[in-house]
Amino acid sequence: MERYNFKIVEEKWQKLWEKNKTFKTKLNKNKKKFYCLEMFPYPSGKIHMGHVRNYTIGDVLARYKTLQNYNVLHPMGWDSFGMPAENAAKENNLDPKDWTEKNISVMKEQLKKLGLSIDWDREISTCSPEYYKHQQLFFLELFKKGLIYKKENYVNWDPVDQTVLANEQVIDGKGWRSGAIVERKKLSQWFFKISKFSDELLSGLDKLDKWPNKVKIMQKNWIGKSFGCEIDFKIEGSSSLNSIKCFTTRPDTLFGFSFLAVSADHPISKFYEKNIGFQKFKQECSKTGTTEESIAQAEKIGFKTDLIAINPFDQNEKVPVYFANFVLMDYGFGAVFGCPAHDQRDFEFAKKYNLPIKTVVKPRDMKDEFEVKDEAYVGDGIMINSSFLNGLSTPNEAISKAIETIEEKKSGKQKINFRLKDWGISRQRYWGCPIPVVYDDKGNYQTVPEDQLPVKLPENINLKTTGNPLDHQEEWRTITIKGKKYKLETDTLDTFVDSSWYYLRFCSPTDTSYGYNLDEIKYWMPVDQYIGGVEHAILHLLYSRFFMLALGYKNDDFISKEPFEGLFTQGMVCHETYKDKNNNWLSPNEVFTEDGKNFYKINDKKEKVVVGSSESMSKSKKNVIDPEKIIETYGADAVRLFILSDSPPEKDIQWSEQGMVASYKFINKFWTLHNKILEKIKSNKKGSNINDLNVFTNKLIQKITFNLEKFNYNVIVANIYETYNFLVKEIEKDYESNMLKENYLKILILIMPVLPHVISEAFNDLNYKEKLEWPIADSKYLEEKFVNIVIQVNGKKKSLIKIEKDLEDKDVINKIKKDEKISNIISDKNLLKHIIVKNRLVNLIIK
């Protein structure tokens, strides 16, 4: 073939791979396994560049591991429950199921056009009853284990999506999907007891040495472990209340105690419900928005009760009890003891209400008297004004002593507190997994019996109702268990539940008996390499880790493993943003370039484009490039090459049409070169045996293997270009055909993971039918007879010479002195000493 036609070649190989089931995998205990998983997509309609990047990175790895003779599991599925389907269906009078299935079939075709090495026989879709049936079984299992409970509490209510959000789904006080300002609402909700595993989730992070540090730190902060103690403060002034419990990390500062503050939602608020002052205060509290800024700037306000709290260290010290707007009900016990001198927040509150500010910690290096004045002192130091704690150093010594004393006095005990709260899983939506729970006519609940699962979603229902559409499905809601009628729960599960265990399902996707097959997961799990966006650092990754712990809880058969041994978080795909003169966004295909300047056309007139910063592709800014069109124009291999080039995979990448064109041209140039090489190989020439190619090939094996292991995929692209640049010159030399062929075959295998279609075709041309195996560098070609020695004078590079390898030091020095440049420099100087780095460098110190 003379010219390379990617359309014909790519389609040919994609069909062959499909027909031969090239990427089908089976459990094989004689082979080492490699589970390569990319985060599965939501079937929104079309794939976007982010998917292209994500799945190309994963595919390069999967193909590389396959060539290394691993048994590679590389599956794909669909995270297909969720809001967009429901909204789209509502708008267009469709069934969410039809909308979703149509999108899946479109996106599947698009993914196939990328030439991904996926075992499509393992395809799963979370919205199919065959999938969520098992999820309902898990619900029953976790319910039996006591890991699921129902409680009424304040929830994050998204007024646009009309549903509850988990804490993790509230970003900046706004819903993660709708962007609406989240409201507080009291509702009865189902919860997963994720907080039961706080400690395991935290300590498990230490073992994940193939995870980015960044993600581990984010999870660590999210779990938020604090060491401290709980203190029971005796209360005076109430007939029905003896004490209020607080959590503190600074019991050492108890002698600086000047008020006790509780949350407006604290149980004692029931005594004040009818108090007009309190009502006013509560109203004032609710005015504070939930956004970042409003919270940070919110004034500390309080409502003074008639209660008095007693300092456990000093019975005579009595302080007022306040309700305060800065105390959170769902952390600790919803109550704090205020020490204004050593906590900025307490300091501000004390200033406002004229409460005493008593200094009890003095900075270590301060010799004079010390008193807190303009701001709280929160650093280390020595205890003062604190009776038996005086002179102790804080935090360590003083805190230990304080806790010891509190325990002696039976006023409290040491305690560890976590920030992590239980995972609210109820959603008031139709398009999700039904919660397998029923209620009797008295409102008592029980789980649906196993043999009556799955609870299937009703189809073709009216979605244009207020609130949850399932609330209006009276017929569907009515279910008979053992002859008795019950009403089904209408909340559905948070879609993050669906994705918390899909990696297990891929191991035995068609097993009808259970969600996972023990034999299969024992072989395949954990996922060796998981690849996806960093935006899931907390939500999805923490939930998945929890799910493994929950399934393993009270179940010795289950594998107790972290789900994802390796994690890689890739960066986003960005593009310049364009605006017209009226400040409206322009899409890249409305923009054209003349003399390096950007224009757009309006009514056949040229207008200048306002070019903005490069930002991650999003529909709202119109800076999106449709992968399908790009693949059609340039071919999958060219797109793969470009999306991997330029930037390291973990960083954002700038999409550039010129870069894309360059990759396309490269494929064609490569093919021209390939034909030249092919001719030389076919000529069967007995040329001379030049070693350069052997050396190059074996060095390349080293480089590409190293870069693959380190995810330096952008460097691999550079290695591929280098290879081309080398071969294009080298091919003019007089090589023996066999030697050329031998090296060329190895080089092709090295490039295969990035450019699978062209390389498959190249192997076809060479009539090479044997199994492809990743080459191993031959050390005899890596050892060179000559080496380049850098010559430095006083640490600065002055010259470079080529000499025999492993020369004696004194011979090296003699050779160097003969170098013209060097002899000029050192002739009239004193050579004080020299540093020799064997086979690399000599540094001459002169004066």
Place this chain on the structure above:
RNA sequence: GCCCUCGUGGUGAAAUUGGUAGACACAAAGGACUUAAAAUCCUUGCCCUUUUGGGAGUGCCAGUUCGAGUCUGGCCGAGGGCACCA
């Protein structure tokens, strides 16, 4: 406010352990081929010098070292996470 990451040409970036800074590519300028264009190929890239050559140089300032993009301390700047968490 706390925590984390990152600052290298016009641009995206390379540089296994401290040892040739700028690989590879994009863009630009000049040139070759061509009647011309496209395509392709070559050269250049900061400062001084006609050339030879020399010098500065990895955000800034110090330090360690024969030698620092890489290590240490301080500062400046950008990005990300958390956010009244007691």
